[in-house]
Amino acid sequence: MKIPKRLRPLVDAGLVDDVIRRLMSGKEADVYVVQCGEEIRCAKVYKEAAKRSFKQAVKYQEGRKVRNSRRARAMEKGSKFGRKQQEEIWQSAEVDALFLLANAGVRVPKPYECIDGVLLMELVVDEDGDVAPRLNDIAMQAEQAREDHALMMTYVMRMLCAGLVHGDLSEFNVLMAEDGPVIIDLPQAVNAAANNNAKAMLERDVSNITEYYAQFAPELLNSRYAEEMWALFEESKLTPETELTGFFEENTNSADVDAMLAEIQAVIAEEEEKQQRMQDDDELA
Numbered sequence: 001m002k003i004p005k006r007l008r009p010l011v012d013a014g015l016v017d018d019v020i021r022r023l024m025s026g027k028e029a030d031v032y033v034v035q036c037g038e039e040i041r042c043a044k045v046y047k048e049a050a051k052r053s054f055k056q057a058v059k060y061q062e063g064r065k066v067r068n069s070r071r072a073r074a075m076e077k078g079s080k081f082g083r084k085q086q087e088e089i090w091q092s093a094e095v096d097a098l099f100l101l102a103n104a105g106v107r108v109p110k111p112y113e114c115i116d117g118v119l120l121m122e123l124v125v126d127e128d129g130d131v132a133p134r135l136n137d138i139a140m141q142a143e144q145a146r147e148d149h150a151l152m153m154t155y156v157m158r159m160l161c162a163g164l165v166h167g168d169l170s171e172f173n174v175l176m177a178e179d180g181p182v183i184i185d186l187p188q189a190v191n192a193a194a195n196n197n198a199k200a201m202l203e204r205d206v207s208n209i210t211e212y213y214a215q216f217a218p219e220l221l222n223s224r225y226a227e228e229m230w231a232l233f234e235e236s237k238l239t240p241e242t243e244l245t246g247f248f249e250e251n252t253n254s255a256d257v258d259a260m261l262a263e264i265q266a267v268i269a270e271e272e273e274k275q276q277r278m279q280d281d282d283e284l285a
Contacts, residue, residue, distance in 0.1 A: 006045045007032065009116050016043065016120070023131065028187060033123060033131070041112065044119040046091050046187075091117055094187040097164060104162040105240060106155045107182045127178040135181060135212065136171035145216035148181055152209050153225045153244055155183060156202070160233055161240050164189045165198045169205035171212040192233065202226050224248040 003011055003019050010016040018035040023042060025031075030045045091114065098111040098121070110122035124132040140148070152174070159166060166173070167188045175182040192198045206226035214220040223246035231248065232238035 004030075004032070004045070006116070006118055007034070007043055010034075010043065010113075010118060010120065013115070015113055015115070019043075026185075028185075034120070036112075036120070040123050041120055042109075042123040044121065046117045046119070091119070091187065093189060094185075095119060097186040097189045100162055100164070101159060101183075101186075104158050106158050106162075107177075107180065108186070109182060109184060124175045124177045124182050124184075126176065132175040132177045132182065134172055135174040135176055138176050140216050142217040145213040146220070149210065149213040149217070149220055152181055152213075153206070153246070155181075156206060156209075156225070157229055157238065157242060157244060158240050159189075160192055160202065160229055161238055163192050165192050165195075165202045166205050167201045170208040174209075199230055202230060222246075 001019055001021060007016060007019055011019075016034045016036055020033040020035060020040070023031040023033050029047055032043045032045065034041055034043045095111055095114045098108050101108050102110065109124055112120045112122075114120070126132045156166070156169070166183065166186065167190045168185065169183070173183065173185045175184055190198050190201060192202075195201075203226040206229075210220050210223060210225070225244055225246050227248040227250075228244060228246065229238060232242060
């Protein structure tokens with residue numbers, strides 16, 4: 001096929017030898033199957049912000065640090081330079097997440113290069129060597145659903161241990177490869193510690209995945225992995241080796257309001273007594 005304009009720099013740089021076909025067009029990017037030497041890879045071409053339909057991007061960007069103060073000011077003002085910087089950060093977020101998560105034991109496509117808004121990465125394939133289907137196109141037996149759901153919960157947990165929440169995880173952002181589920185589409189991944197929406201996003205991610213697998217193993221709807229993970233995460237007890245149970249008990253012990261008020265009043269009285277003593281000492285002096 002004719003080489004798209006956005007892929008021409010990768011061809012000129014010798015990173016891509018040929019563009020085989022367009023694989024898909026999504027809300028944030030177009031993806032192409034490309035020839036790179038003896039390997040077949042994919043090239044994700046990010047759409048410009050004006051053409052991208054990803055909603056509520058600001059909510060996902062909360063907590064992302066910008067080290068360069070000039071860039072930060074420009075982004076706040078919304079200048080042309082600032083918008084360009086914002087786009088670069090949005091795109092680099094996925095590259096950074098892919099490298100981070102691959103090292104954390106999460107199955108994601110292997111990234112290679114990101115040049116001028118084009119991410120070159122592994123083409124995920126199935127056992128026949130064909131492009132791997134999305135999870136939403138797969139039907140399975142109950143036992144496989146339970147096994148794959150447990151694996152996905154482990155991946156979500158490892159992401160959280162690495163400090164990230166996917167933020168848009170569902171059966172449409174998981175590919176079924178020969179070696180099992182592969183998580184894709186990560187430019188909106190949020191900082192678990194710095195984003196106030198992280199907990200809600202984690203709960204939604206887990207709910208989306210659980211509801212899909214529950215079509216084949218309904219008992220999964222009774223699990224509470226998100227609450228279990230987040231509680232351990234807040235207590236700094238969550239590790240990549242944590243064995244999740246899917247069970248979670250909320251603390252139902254109601255606060256002893258009277259005792260709390262009595263304690264507060266005692267502190268106030270002590271402070272007033274201290275101030276009175278100081279005043280008396282000043283008068284004697």
